[in-house]
Structure formats: structure tokens, C-alpha cells
Amino acid sequence: MPRTSTRLTFTVLATGAGVFSMLQSLIAPALPTVQHALHTSQSTATWVMTAYLLSASVFTPILGRVGDLVGRKRTLVAVLLAVLAGCLVAALAPDIGVLIVARVVQGAGGALFPLSFGIIRDEFRPSEVGAGISNLSAVIAAGGGVGMVAAGPIVSALDYHWLFWIPVAVVAATVLIALRYVPESPRRAEGKVGWLGAGLLSAWLVALLLPLSRAGQWGWGSVKVLGLCSAAVVLFALWLANEARSRTPLIDLRVMRLPAVWTTNAAALLFGAGMYAIWSFLPGFVQMPPAAGYGFGAGVTESGLLMLPMLIAMFLSGVLAGRLEPRIGAKALLTTGAALGALACGFLTLWHDARWQIGVVAGLFGLGIGLAFASMANLIVGSVPPEQTGAATGMNANIRTIGGSIGAALTSVLVTGRLQPSGLPYASGYTHGWALLALLCLAAAGAALLVPVGRTSRTVGSATAATAPAPARVR
Numbered sequence: 001m002p003r004t005s006t007r008l009t010f011t012v013l014a015t016g017a018g019v020f021s022m023l024q025s026l027i028a029p030a031l032p033t034v035q036h037a038l039h040t041s042q043s044t045a046t047w048v049m050t051a052y053l054l055s056a057s058v059f060t061p062i063l064g065r066v067g068d069l070v071g072r073k074r075t076l077v078a079v080l081l082a083v084l085a086g087c088l089v090a091a092l093a094p095d096i097g098v099l100i101v102a103r104v105v106q107g108a109g110g111a112l113f114p115l116s117f118g119i120i121r122d123e124f125r126p127s128e129v130g131a132g133i134s135n136l137s138a139v140i141a142a143g144g145g146v147g148m149v150a151a152g153p154i155v156s157a158l159d160y161h162w163l164f165w166i167p168v169a170v171v172a173a174t175v176l177i178a179l180r181y182v183p184e185s186p187r188r189a190e191g192k193v194g195w196l197g198a199g200l201l202s203a204w205l206v207a208l209l210l211p212l213s214r215a216g217q218w219g220w221g222s223v224k225v226l227g228l229c230s231a232a233v234v235l236f237a238l239w240l241a242n243e244a245r246s247r248t249p250l251i252d253l254r255v256m257r258l259p260a261v262w263t264t265n266a267a268a269l270l271f272g273a274g275m276y277a278i279w280s281f282l283p284g285f286v287q288m289p290p291a292a293g294y295g296f297g298a299g300v301t302e303s304g305l306l307m308l309p310m311l312i313a314m315f316l317s318g319v320l321a322g323r324l325e326p327r328i329g330a331k332a333l334l335t336t337g338a339a340l341g342a343l344a345c346g347f348l349t350l351w352h353d354a355r356w357q358i359g360v361v362a363g364l365f366g367l368g369i370g371l372a373f374a375s376m377a378n379l380i381v382g383s384v385p386p387e388q389t390g391a392a393t394g395m396n397a398n399i400r401t402i403g404g405s406i407g408a409a410l411t412s413v414l415v416t417g418r419l420q421p422s423g424l425p426y427a428s429g430y431t432h433g434w435a436l437l438a439l440l441c442l443a444a445a446g447a448a449l450l451v452p453v454g455r456t457s458r459t460v461g462s463a464t465a466a467t468a469p470a471p472a473r474v475r
Contacts, residue, residue, distance in 0.1 A: 055107020138318020
């Protein structure tokens with residue numbers, strides 16, 4: 001394929017994935033505005049975020065596998081159309097119920113990540129795949145930062161509806177370009193979608209993530225939380241049993257057991273816990289009024305600008321990872337990224353009294369996110385057969401999301417578990433939370449050290465062996 005076409009393909013993939021990543025964080029700073037505009041309660045408004053999380057967790061691995069089976073371009077265009085429809089409905093939503101439904105539809109865009117990685121593996125020259133995946137990972141990571149930074153100015157200058165009208169225009173143009181210029185996948189996996197496995201996967205993900213995201217409102221000892229967590233364990237066991245005996249599993253468990261895959265997924269779970277918790281709680285920390293004894297009383301726009309060093313660092317380190325990976329290896333980059341996250345959280349635990357300290361922490365953590373995102377994707381793609389790329393990278397993204405939900409839930413317990421008479425959290429709640437996140441990122445670095453050096457993939461059944469490329473080398 002000519003280089004110009006490859007670049008255009010990458011532009012389409014980066015735009016779609018970047019918009020979805022931005023939608024994850026774009027609405028969060030505007031939730032109070034949405035709550036008042038739609039005359040709803042705070043607990044109901046938070047479903048705008050919860051519905052999106054649950055939807056993305058379900059659609060990401062399932063549609064990633066669908067792309068492996070029926071064609072990645074076809075599935076990519078369908079997913080982009082779903083995101084377009086979800087943004088359009090959200091922009092026009094007359095009440096909170098319609099907005100929540102629109103966010104569920106937008107969640108289908110989670111599949112853009114595994115589909116894009118698969119298309120890069122199919123269409124780029126072998127020497128360009130690593131850099132392509134790293135660059136796309138940098139865009140995905142930076143997209144979340146763009147959402148945090150841009151939300152305040154957009155709402156202030158226009159109104160919250162434009163948080164969705166702008167993506168409508170961008171995604172519509174992306175669909176048209178994708179139809180014309182993105183090639184269809186030359187490889188297809190054999191078999192069909194195992195809908196029983198898809199249903200069980202969806203059920204245990206929802207049963208796990210829902211109580212983790214709502215435990216603050218429901219109470220950790222409530223019947224809802226305990227019942228759903230118990231159901232998640234049972235459903236997970238049933239899903240494992242179904243996938244193990246299925247001739248066409250949704251997720252090939254033999255691939256998930258490959259040493260490079262399970263160690264990378266373990267690092268993703270732990271690092272995701274630290275990353276998403278920082279995204280969730282650091283803006284809230286800087287928005288705390290000085291009367292609390294800490295914080296800067298920042299508004300939405302200022303708190304977003306304090307996260308700007310993270311956005312810049314995420315993008316630059318993600319792009320840099322593509323240049324460094326052939327020289328030092330994805331394993332070293334993942335270990336370094338997780339270690340930088342631990343260092344940032346450790347720094348934040350001790351020093352958080354000045355704005356420059358928040359900026360330094362944000363930039364340092366951004367460097368870690370960029371390196372970790374790029375290296376995790378490269379480790380997974382380089383370790384699985386081409387026809388398993390969508391499902392495997394989709395599960396890696398999901399595991400990172402699960403880790404994020406766990407990290408955010410644990411941090412919330414520490415931050416909100418003990419409140420001042422004014423109702424504001426004590427500073428110690430945040431510092432204990434930062435210390436926990438430092439330990440989680442440090443554990444992620446330890447998991448990354450377990451990623452095997454040398455051959456990372458081995459034969460996974462005779463059918464896989466017939467189509468698998470030469471095993472990738474990870475250093």
C-alpha cells in the first residue's frame with residue numbers, strides 16, 4: 001500500500017479513536033452543569049458516566065471479535081455510525097433519560113481501539129506496525145486529556161450541548177473518509193460469534209463494574225453491592241467454562257494464557273487502577289476551596305489547564321515510545337511507564353501545596369501513561385495471531401477499565417470515608433489515596449518485569465499455528 005494511503009488510514013483511525021477517548025472525559029467536568037440544565041439529581045446525573053463505562057466495557061471485546069470475523073473496516077464504519085448517532089441524540093436530548101441512552105450508544109465506540117489496532121497490523125508494513133500502534137496509543141491517551149482541558153472553555157463559551165455537537169461534525173467527516181479510503185481486512189478469523197459467551201461476558205462485566213462505580217451511593221455493605229459482586233463471580237465462572245468448551249469462543253482462553261498476554265494484562269489492571277483514579281480525583285482536589293485546608297478553589301477551566309502538562313506529556317511520550325520500542329523493547333517501556341506513575345503519585349503524596357507541584361505531577365504521570373499505553377498495545381499485538389488481534393486488544397482495554405473502576409472505588413473510600421464538619425474531605429483522605437495509587441503503579445511495574453523476554457507467543461492449537469506469524473520478540 002502506498003505510504004500516502006497508509007497515512008490517510010492512520011488519520012481516520014486516530015480521529016475516531018481520539019474522539020471516543022475524548023468523550024470519556026469531556027462530559028465529566030460538565031456534570032454539574034448537565035444536572036442543573038436537565039433538572040435532575042446528582043446521583044442520576046452520574047449515570048451519564050456510569051452508562052458509558054458499562055456500555056464500552058461490553059462492546060469493546062465483543063465488537064473487536066466481530067471485526068476479526070466479518071471484517072474490520074465494515075465493523076469500524078458501523079461503530080463510527082453508532083458513535084455519530086449517540087452524539088447526535090445526546091446533543092438533542094430533552095431530558096436525562098434520553099441523554100443516558102445516548103451515552104449507552106456512544107459506548108459502542110470502545111471497539112474503535114481493537115479494530116484500529118487490527119487494521120494497523122493488517123495494512124502497515126511490518127517495520128511500521130510498532131510505530132503505528134504507539135502513535136495511535138498516544139492519540140488515545142491524549143484524547144482523554146483533551147476532554148479534561150477542553151470541557152471548561154466549551155461550556156463557558158457555548159453550552160454543554162456543544163460537547164456533543166463538535167464530535168458529531170468530526171465523526172461524520174471521519175465516516176465518509178473511512179468508507180472511501182480505509183481498506184477491508186485481508187484476514188478473517190474462522191467461526192462465528194459465540195452469543196452465549198458474549199452474553200455471559202456482558203453479564204459479569206456489568207455485575208462487576210456497576211457496584212464498583214455505584215458503591216459510594218449504595219454503600220459497600222449494601223445488598224445491591226454484595227449481591228452484584230457475588231453474581232459477578234458466578235457469571236465469570238460460567239463464562240470461563242463456556243469459553244473453554246466452545247469450538248468458536250468469543251475470547252480464546254489459550255491466547256489469554258500466553259505468558260506475554262497475561263503478564264501484560266496484569267500490568268494493565270494495576271496501572272489502570274492508578275491512571276483512572278488520578279483522572280477522577282486530581283481535578284476534584286485542585287477545585288477544593290481553601291477553607292478545606294488544601295486545594296486551590298480552581299474552576300473547571302483552571303483545573304483543566306492544570307492537567308495540560310499531562311496531556312502534552314502523554315502525547316509526546318506515546319510518540320517517542322514508537323521510536324524507542326525497536327531499541328529497548330516494549331517490556332522496558334511498560335516497566336518505565338508504570339514506575340513513572342508510581343513516582344508521580346509518591347510525589348503527590350508528599351507535595352501538593354502549590355500549583356507548580358500539581359503541574360509537575362501531571363506531566364510526570366502523563367509520561368508514564370504514554371509509555372504504558374503504547375507498550376501494552378504493542379506487547380499484545382506482537383504476541384497473538386492476526387485473527388485474534390481484535391479480541392485480545394479489546395480484552396486488554398477492558399481489563400484496564402476494570403482496574404480503573406477498582407482504583408477509583410478504593411480511592412473514593414479513602415477520600416470520602418471521613419468528612420469534615422463542613423462536608424468536605426480531609427486532606428489525609430487524598431494523601432492516603434495517592435499513596436495507594438503509588439503502590440498500585442509500583443505493582444504494575446513489578447508485573448511488567450514478568451513479561452517474558454524473547455519469544456512471546458507459542459502455538460495455540462493447530463488452526464492458530466497455521467495462520468500465526470513468526471513469534472514476536474519482546475525485549
